[in-house]
Amino acid sequence: MEYPQESFVATTFAEDSFWARRREVVRVRTLRHQLQMLKRTGRYDAFRLKWHPSYSDPPTVYPIPNHQFWDSDIAKWIEGACYLLTDHFDDEIDAAVKELVHMIQEAQHADGYLNIHYSVVEPGKRFTNLRDMHELYNAGHLIEAALAHSLYYKNDDMLSPILKYVDLLAATFGAQEGQLPGYPGHPEIELALLRLYKATGLSKHLQLAQFFIEERGNPRGGKEKRHYYDVEAEARGESGHDLPMYFPAARSYWYQQAHAPIVDQKTIEGHSVRAMYLLTAVADLVRINQPTSGIGAKFLPAVHQLWSNMVEKKSYATGGIGSVKKWEGFGIDYSLPQGTDEGGCYAETCAAIGVMMLAERLLQVELDSHYADIMELCLYNAVLTGMSLDGKAFTYVNQLASSDQDISQRHEWFECACCPPNVTRTLGFLGGYLWSHTLKDQSAVVNVHLYTSATLSLKVSRSTVKVQQRTDWPWNGDVNFDIRTEGPPVDLRLRLRIPGWAKSWEVTPRPEQLDVRDGYLYLSTEWLQQNPQFRFSCPMQALVVRPHPLAMQPVAYVTRGPIVYCVEDADHPWEQHHFKVTQPARHVKWIKSEVLRHEIQRTIFDSTAPLREEQRSQPDRYVAIIAENGVAGELDTSAWNRQIAVESRNAVVGERRNLCFIPYYLRANRGGQGQMRVGLRVV
Numbered sequence: 304m305e306y307p308q309e310s311f312v313a314t315t316f317a318e319d320s321f322w323a324r325r326r327e328v329v330r331v332r333t334l335r336h337q338l339q340m341l342k343r344t345g346r347y348d349a350f351r352l353k354w355h356p357s358y359s360d361p362p363t364v365y366p367i368p369n370h371q372f373w374d375s376d377i378a379k380w381i382e383g384a385c386y387l388l389t390d391h392f393d394d395e396i397d398a399a400v401k402e403l404v405h406m407i408q409e410a411q412h413a414d415g416y417l418n419i420h421y422s423v424v425e426p427g428k429r430f431t432n433l434r435d436m437h438e439l440y441n442a443g444h445l446i447e448a449a450l451a452h453s454l455y456y457k458n459d460d461m462l463s464p465i466l467k468y469v470d471l472l473a474a475t476f477g478a479q480e481g482q483l484p485g486y487p488g489h490p491e492i493e494l495a496l497l498r499l500y501k502a503t504g505l506s507k508h509l510q511l512a513q514f515f516i517e518e519r520g521n522p523r524g525g526k527e528k529r530h531y532y533d534v535e536a537e538a539r540g541e542s543g544h545d546l547p548m549y550f551p552a553a554r555s556y557w558y559q560q561a562h563a564p565i566v567d568q569k570t571i572e573g574h575s576v577r578a579m580y581l582l583t584a585v586a587d588l589v590r591i592n593q594p595t596s597g598i599g600a601k602f603l604p605a606v607h608q609l610w611s612n613m614v615e616k617k618s619y620a621t622g623g624i625g626s627v628k629k630w631e632g633f634g635i636d637y638s639l640p641q642g643t644d645e646g647g648c649y650a651e652t653c654a655a656i657g658v659m660m661l662a663e664r665l666l667q668v669e670l671d672s673h674y675a676d677i678m679e680l681c682l683y684n685a686v687l688t689g690m691s692l693d694g695k696a697f698t699y700v701n702q703l704a705s706s707d708q709d710i711s712q713r714h715e716w717f718e719c720a721c722c723p724p725n726v727t728r729t730l731g732f733l734g735g736y737l738w739s740h741t742l743k744d745q746s747a748v749v750n751v752h753l754y755t756s757a758t759l760s761l762k763v764s765r766s767t768v769k770v771q772q773r774t775d776w777p778w779n780g781d782v783n784f785d786i787r788t789e790g791p792p793v794d795l796r797l798r799l800r801i802p803g804w805a806k807s808w809e810v811t812p813r814p815e816q817l818d819v820r821d822g823y824l825y826l827s828t829e830w831l832q833q834n835p836q837f838r839f840s841c842p843m844q845a846l847v848v849r850p851h852p853l854a855m856q857p858v859a860y861v862t863r864g865p866i867v868y869c870v871e872d873a874d875h876p877w878e879q880h881h882f883k884v885t886q887p888a889r890h891v892k893w894i895k896s897e898v899l900r901h902e903i904q905r906t907i908f909d910s911t912a913p914l915r916e917e918q919r920s921q922p923d924r925y926v927a928i929i930a931e932n933g934v935a936g937e938l939d940t941s942a943w944n945r946q947i948a949v950e951s952r953n954a955v956v957g958e959r960r961n962l963c964f965i966p967y968y969l970r971a972n973r974g975g976q977g978q979m980r981v982g983l984r985v986v
């Protein structure tokens with residue numbers, strides 16, 4: 304089994320495919336735009352270890368210096384650049400990667416240490432605040448960048464200094480005498496070390512990752528038999544009242560999933576990106592050791608528990624996670640407000656990328672289409688919405704409804720710039736998410752998780768197998784497969800994901816017996832030899848869907864295939880109140896103020912309205928969905944006049960208009976005032 308960050312090289316996207324066009328934008332425009340941003344903000348030169356004026360700025364999020372993540376911004380850009388250079392050589396990008404790698408080499412301390420902040424701003428204080436500072440997070444991204452660099456450049460220019468740094472970390476952290484029994488406040492290094500272990504085969508890389516995972520949240524850790532974050536806070540002379548901005552109370556270690564050992568955590572809590580990066584590593588540790596091993600038996604139930612809690616009770620329609628801004632993370636079960644003025648919605652782009660990473664690891668542990676369904680949902684919605692069509696503007700927060708405080712818009716960059724380069728690298732190795740495979744002697748098993756026009760080329764012993772899919776996904780559910788083998792025959796077996804959203808599906812020609820297991824259709828060697836060309840079809844249709852009833856949200860939204868839709872004011876110029884308020888109330892007699900009369904009105908979506916599909920080509924090709932007379936006017940609240948509760952049924956009255964739904968990922972690309980909503984109020 305391989306990592307998608309490596310296996311992507313076997314995939315070629317067809318030039319006219321949905322993803323080839325998005326990746327081309329990233330390669331041609333986004334990489335350059337982000338390089339300019341790195342240069343303009345000082346990040347590009349930061350590994351020269353000179354003072355930058357912004358280092359004196361007070362932290363926007365106390366106590367984390369604003370430049371604390373610069374190492375990772377550079378690393379993620381290098382990583383993304385190396386994936387995209389594989390597609391197409393580019394002088395400017397290649398030169399920038401080489402210069403950055405040279406700076407990183409030069410910035411390394413004699414003992415291997417490598418970090419901008421603790422080299423320039425606080426020398427001598429390294430590893431004194433694992434809870435808040437991001438040293439080990441940065442180290443993890445440097446490891447991932449070095450792996451991508453060595454894969455593309457076939458040299459150790461970056462990997463060599465990073466291995467030296469990892470040696471220092473492996474000597475520093477652990478349970479042995481003289482080592483620090485600590486672990487990072489922001490997980491990332493764990494998943495990176497496991498990938499590094501695959502590349503090096505060195506057990507110390509596996510052991511360090513395992514130590515960080517197993518020690519995390521230990522209430523009786525180290526020699527002192529206390530929580531590590533308490534020990535280091537005391538050593539810093541920190542008062543219990545001196546709270547980080549993201550802690551609602553002292554010792555809110557659930558923020559970084561360190562309130563208890565992972566195996567004792569029952570609900571997913573805290574910062575959503577941290578949770579996903581951590582669980583990705585835990586799932587990978589299970590995969591490496593096998594689910595049936597002691598490690599598997601210990602950790603897999605915990606991953607299942609936390610994944611289920613997240614997907615069933617704490618995920619948005621788009622696959623986004625995290626509703627609370629203060630800690631950029633999870634709220635209580637079923638509390639999923641859509642926007643800031645409704646109680647909060649966060650759904651950070653990086654968090655959805657993290658869900659994809661975790662789902663991909665779980666697919667390797669157990670082939671179950673549920674994980675691929677969530678991976679696809681996040682990709683087309685919560686992740687893709689993070690970048691504009693022109694590839695030069697990004698979101699950090701992905702709310703499902705705009706408000707006056709937070710309109711639906713993108714930005715060219717952020718002070719905390721984790722998301723933009725994360726989208727770049729994800730689209731860079733996207734081919735690795737489409738399918739996974741195992742090869743053995745003269746046989747190959749290919750699991751197809753995502754559909755798009757692309758070809759997988761696998762070297763199997765003395766043969767080359769090519770699995771090609773041609774489709775107009777995500778607008779059409781017909782996928783034409785073509786299997787070709789060059790050289791001696793190969794025992795190929797295919798497993799096709801049957802999307803959970805599909806109402807029906809078929810394979811043409813139809814196999815005599817359909818072998819479906821956990822949402823995958825298993826196609827045998829014999830059948831594939833007889834039918835090297837076949838079609839898999841699952842019709843896509845517009846659906847009105849609703850959140851879980853326990854979410855207590857009287858809303859519905861529109862989906863079609865993997866795409867979640869929203870409404871925007873660009874199609875509804877009459878909309879002024881974020882699709883919550885339409886016309887003045889006619890039924891509330893006692894309110895004299897026009898302002899207040901507006902406040903209690905709602906845009907009501909008639910979820911029974913007929914849905915009509917409309918092919919559009921601007922600003923990109925997509926299917927819009929028109930709900931004919933879908934706005935059912937006003938909610939009749941006349942019975943509630945000066946009442947807290949009444950015995951009455953909700954009713955709608957007033958003028959009807961059409962509602963036009965567009966893919967959520969396309970929002971904020973067509974002008975307008977940034978008014979947008981996914982889940983519309985229904986009666």
Ligand SMILES: [Zn+2]
Binds near residue numbers: 651652654721725
């Ligand atoms: Zn982010």
